[in-house]
Amino acid sequence: MEMTTPGIAPQGAASHTEPAPHTESPHTEPPHTELSGAEITVRCLQEEGVPFVFGYPGGAILPIYDEMFKQDKVKHVLVRHEQAAVHGAEGYARVTGKVGVVMVTSGPGLTNAVTGIATAYMDSIPQVIISGQVPTHAIGQDAFQEVDTVGVTRPCVKHNFLVKDVRELAMTIKKAFYIAATGRPGPVLVDIPKDVQLSRTTFHYPASMSLRSYNPVVKGHAGQIKKAIQLLLQAKRPMFYTGGGVVLADASKELVELVRALGYPCTNTLMGLGAYPASDRQFVGMLGMHGTYEANMAMQHCDVLLAVGARFDDRVIGNPRHFDQEQRQIIHVDIDPSSISKRVKVDVPIVGDVREVLQEMIRHLGTLKERPDAAALKQWWAQIDQWKQRDCLRYDRGASIIKPQFVVEKLYEVTRGELILTSDVGQHQMWAAQFYKFEKPRRWLNSGGLGTMGVGLPYAIGAKLAMPEAQVACITGEASIQMNIQELSTAKQYRLPIKIVNLNNRYMGMVRQWQEFFHGNRYSESYMDALPDFVKLAESYGHVGMRIEKPADVEPALREAFERTNDLVFLDFITDQTENVFPMVPGGKGLSEMILV
Amino acid sequence: MRHIISLLLENEAGALSRVSGLFSARGYNIESLTVAPTEDPTLSRMTIVTSGSDDVIEQITKQLNKLVDVVKVVDLSDGEHIEREMMLVKVRAAGKDREEMKRMTEIFRGRVIDVTDKSYTIELTGTGTKLDAFLNAIERGAILETVRTGASGIGRGDRVLKI
Ligand SMILES: Cc1ncc(C[n+]2csc(CCOP(=O)(O)OP(=O)(O)O)c2C)c(N)n1
Numbered sequence: 001m002e003m004t005t006p007g008i009a010p011q012g013a014a015s016h017t018e019p020a021p022h023t024e025s026p027h028t029e030p031p032h033t034e035l036s037g038a039e040i041t042v043r044c045l046q047e048e049g050v051p052f053v054f055g056y057p058g059g060a061i062l063p064i065y066d067e068m069f070k071q072d073k074v075k076h077v078l079v080r081h082e083q084a085a086v087h088g089a090e091g092y093a094r095v096t097g098k099v100g101v102v103m104v105t106s107g108p109g110l111t112n113a114v115t116g117i118a119t120a121y122m123d124s125i126p127q128v129i130i131s132g133q134v135p136t137h138a139i140g141q142d143a144f145q146e147v148d149t150v151g152v153t154r155p156c157v158k159h160n161f162l163v164k165d166v167r168e169l170a171m172t173i174k175k176a177f178y179i180a181a182t183g184r185p186g187p188v189l190v191d192i193p194k195d196v197q198l199s200r201t202t203f204h205y206p207a208s209m210s211l212r213s214y215n216p217v218v219k220g221h222a223g224q225i226k227k228a229i230q231l232l233l234q235a236k237r238p239m240f241y242t243g244g245g246v247v248l249a250d251a252s253k254e255l256v257e258l259v260r261a262l263g264y265p266c267t268n269t270l271m272g273l274g275a276y277p278a279s280d281r282q283f284v285g286m287l288g289m290h291g292t293y294e295a296n297m298a299m300q301h302c303d304v305l306l307a308v309g310a311r312f313d314d315r316v317i318g319n320p321r322h323f324d325q326e327q328r329q330i331i332h333v334d335i336d337p338s339s340i341s342k343r344v345k346v347d348v349p350i351v352g353d354v355r356e357v358l359q360e361m362i363r364h365l366g367t368l369k370e371r372p373d374a375a376a377l378k379q380w381w382a383q384i385d386q387w388k389q390r391d392c393l394r395y396d397r398g399a400s401i402i403k404p405q406f407v408v409e410k411l412y413e414v415t416r417g418e419l420i421l422t423s424d425v426g427q428h429q430m431w432a433a434q435f436y437k438f439e440k441p442r443r444w445l446n447s448g449g450l451g452t453m454g455v456g457l458p459y460a461i462g463a464k465l466a467m468p469e470a471q472v473a474c475i476t477g478e479a480s481i482q483m484n485i486q487e488l489s490t491a492k493q494y495r496l497p498i499k500i501v502n503l504n505n506r507y508m509g510m511v512r513q514w515q516e517f518f519h520g521n522r523y524s525e526s527y528m529d530a531l532p533d534f535v536k537l538a539e540s541y542g543h544v545g546m547r548i549e550k551p552a553d554v555e556p557a558l559r560e561a562f563e564r565t566n567d568l569v570f571l572d573f574i575t576d577q578t579e580n581v582f583p584m585v586p587g588g589k590g591l592s593e594m595i596l597v
Numbered sequence: 598m599r600h601i602i603s604l605l606l607e608n609e610a611g612a613l614s615r616v617s618g619l620f621s622a623r624g625y626n627i628e629s630l631t632v633a634p635t636e637d638p639t640l641s642r643m644t645i646v647t648s649g650s651d652d653v654i655e656q657i658t659k660q661l662n663k664l665v666d667v668v669k670v671v672d673l674s675d676g677e678h679i680e681r682e683m684m685l686v687k688v689r690a691a692g693k694d695r696e697e698m699k700r701m702t703e704i705f706r707g708r709v710i711d712v713t714d715k716s717y718t719i720e721l722t723g724t725g726t727k728l729d730a731f732l733n734a735i736e737r738g739a740i741l742e743t744v745r746t747g748a749s750g751i752g753r754g755d756r757v758l759k760i
Pocket of ligand 1: 424425426427428429451452453454476477478479480481503505507508509510511
C-alpha cells in the first residue's frame with residue numbers, strides 16, 4: 001500500500017464513493033441534502049480540521065467507521081487496545097496543544113478507554129471522545145455491549161453528552177470541541193447511539209458558539225495583578241512555582257520574561273517541566289516528592305510565593321499543615337477558581353488565563369520604578385546556592401553496573417536535549433524528570449496526575465504522528481512497557497521510528513523502593529519474573545531490539561539507535577536493581593523532610 | 598455550619614446526577630436536595646442544604662460553578678433569605694385523638710388534606726425546624742408516615758437569582 005503522509009496508510013479507497021465535498025462555504029449543504037448521523041460526525045471532524053483520530057471499531061460505531069472509509073481527510077490510527085487510543089490522542093494533544101480525538105465502540109470499547117480518559121482528565125488534556133452506543137430503543141435493556149457510558153465516564157470527563165436526536169448531533173460535537181479546548185481543558189465525550197448514526201438530517205456546522213452556563217474567565221483582575229506585583233517587589237525571599245497550566249496555556253515565553261525581569265528563583269512541577277529552561281541559572285530544578293533539595297527548601301522557606309498554573313497537590317507540597325508552618329504570602333494564578341485555596345490558603349488569588357495574566361504582570365511591572373530588594377535577593381540566592389551544594393542528585397558514576405541516571409544523562413547528551421520524551425510511571429519517570437534537562441515546553445509527556453503506567457508508548461505514537469520531524473523517545477520500565485506493549489504493532493503499521501529506552505531493573509522499581517523504605521524490605525509481588533526477551537519481542541513486531549549490559553556500551557548504543565532514523569529501536573538497558581530515587585519526601589511528610597542520598 | 602445553596606442549571610438529562618455525583622465524589626454532605634424546572638422550561642432550580650467549614654463551602658460553590666450545566670450558584674446563607682419545606686404526615690386520628698390532632702394542625706397552620714375514619718393526612722409548610730417542632734408536638738405513636746420535600750430557598754427583598 002502506498003504511503004501518503006509519512007507513517008500513515010491511506011484509509012481504504014477514497015475514490016469509490018463521493019468524498020465529502022469541500023466547497024467555498026463549507027458550513028452548509030445545498031438545502032434538502034440530508035446526511036446520516038455518521039456522515040455528520042465525520043464532517044464535523046473535518047470542519048474542526050482534525051488530522052488524526054485514534055480508535056478501534058466495533059458494532060455500535062460501524063456506521064461512523066463506514067463514513068471514515070469513504071474519505072481521507074481525517075486519518076484513522078488503529079491502535080491495538082482502546083486505552084492506547086486515548087493515550088495516543090493525549091500524546092498528540094500534549095505536543096500540539098490541539099484537541100485529540102478518540103473513537104471507540106460501546107461497552108468494552110468504552111470501558112477500555114476509561115483509564116485513558118481519567119488520565120487526560122487529571123492532566124487537563126483537551127480531548128473529544130466519540131463513542132458508539134446501542135440504539136436508543138435498546139438503551140436500558142441490558143443490550144449486547146451496552147454500558148451506561150455517560151454514567152461510567154461522568155467523574156472523569158470535563159463534560160459528556162448522549163445524543164438522542166440526530167438534529168442535535170452537529171451542535172453537540174461543536175460544543176464538545178469548544179468545551180474541551182477552552183478554560184481549563186479536558187476530555188469531553190459524545191455518546192452516539194447507532195440509530196442516531198443512521199438517521200438523516202440536514203447538516204450545518206456552527207462557525208462559533210457560546211454557552212450561557214459556561215464562560216471561563218480569561219482576563220485577570222487588574223487590582224489583584226497590581227497587588228501581586230507589589231508583593232513580589234517587597235519580597236525578601238521570593239519564589240516562582242509553576243505547573244502544567246503554564247504549558248497548557250503556552251505561557252512559557254511570558255514566564256521566562258517575568259522571572260528574568262525580577263531575577264527570582266523558579267521551580268517547575270513534574271507537569272510544568274520545560275516551561276522554564278532547565279539550564280538557566282534561575283532554575284532550581286523540579287520540586288515535590290522527588291524534587292531537588294534546593295527547590296523544596298526554597299519553596300518551604302520563601303516569604304512570597306507566586307504559583308502559576310499549579311495546584312499545590314500532595315506530590316508537590318507534601319503535608320499541607322507542615323507547609324503552612326512557615327509564614328509566607330501566596331499569590332496564585334489559575335484559570336480554574338476551584339484550584340485556588342483548595343489545599344493551601346492563598347492571599348492573592350488571580351483567576352484568569354495564565355498567559356494573559358503574566359502579560360499583564362509584565363506590563364504593570366514595566367510601568368513601575370520600584371525594583372526588587374537587591375541586597376535581600378543576594379542573600380536569598382546565597383542561601384539557595386548553599387542548598388545546591390548538597391548535590392542532591394549525585395549518584396555513583398563509576399559503577400560497574402549501569403546506573404539508570406547515567407542512561408538518562410547520556411540520552412540527554414546524545415540527543416542534545418532536543419527530544420520529545422515520553423515516560424511511563426515509576427522510578428524511570430522521576431530520573432527522566434531529574435536528569436533530562438527540558439529547555440522548551442511540550443517536550444516532556446507523562447501522566448502526572450493519575451500516574452498511569454502504560455502511557456509512554458502510546459504517547460510517543462501520538463507525538464510522532466503529530467511531529468513527524470521530531471525525535472521521539474519513550475523512557476520506560478520493564479513493568480510499565482508491558483502494560484501497552486501491543487502498541488509496538490501500531491508503531492509498525494504507521495512506520496513510527498520511536499526509540500524506546502527501557503530501564504530494566506527487573507522490579508517495579510518504585511514499588512520496590514517504597515517497600516524498602518516503608519515496608520521492611522518485604523518485596524511483595526514487585527519482582528518482575530518471567531520477563532520476555534525484549535530484543536526478540538521487538539524483532540517479532542518487526543522492529544530493532546538491543547540489549548545493553550555494560551556502562552561503556554550505553555552511549556554507543558544510544559548513538560546507534562538514534563542513527564537508525566527509520567527504525568523503531570527498543571533499547572533494553574539492564575540496570576542496577578537496587579538504585580533508589582532521591583531526594584524523597586515520604587507521603588504525609590513536609591517538603592523539607594526529605595530523605596537524601 | 599449549615600448552608601443553603603441555590604442553583605440554576607440547564608434542564609438537561611443527567612444534570613442532577615452531575616451535581617449529586619460531585620457531592621459524593623468529593624465527600625461533601627447533602628442534608629437535602631430539591632429540584633424542579635422553573636418558569637423557563639430550559640432551566641431547573643435546585644436548592645441544596647449542606648454543611649461544612651467555610652473552606653469546604655467555598656470549594657462546594659466553586660466546584661458547582663465548574664459544572665458545565667450549572668448556570669448560576671448562590672449561597673443564600675450569605676444574605677437574608679427565606680426557606681420553606683413541605684411535609685405530608687399521615688397520623689392515627691381515631692376517637693378523642695381526632696380533635697387534638699386537628700387542633701395541633703391548626704396551631705401549626707397546617708391543613709388536613711385527606712381523611713379516613715382512622716387517620717388524617719396533614720400538609721404542613723415551614724422551615725425545617727417548624728416541621729420538626731410539629732412532629733415533636735404530636736404524639737410519636739400517632740405518626741404513621743411522613744414525607745418531606747427538603748428545603749427550597751429564595752433571597753429576601755429584591756435579590757433575585759435569574760440569568
Ligand atoms: C496502571 C498502574 N498500576 C499500578 C501502578 C503503581 N505503580 C507505580 S510505579 C510502579 C512500578 C513501575 O515499574 P517499572 O515500570 O518497571 O518502572 P521502575 O519504577 O522500575 O522504573 C507501579 C506498579 C501505577 N502507577 N499504574
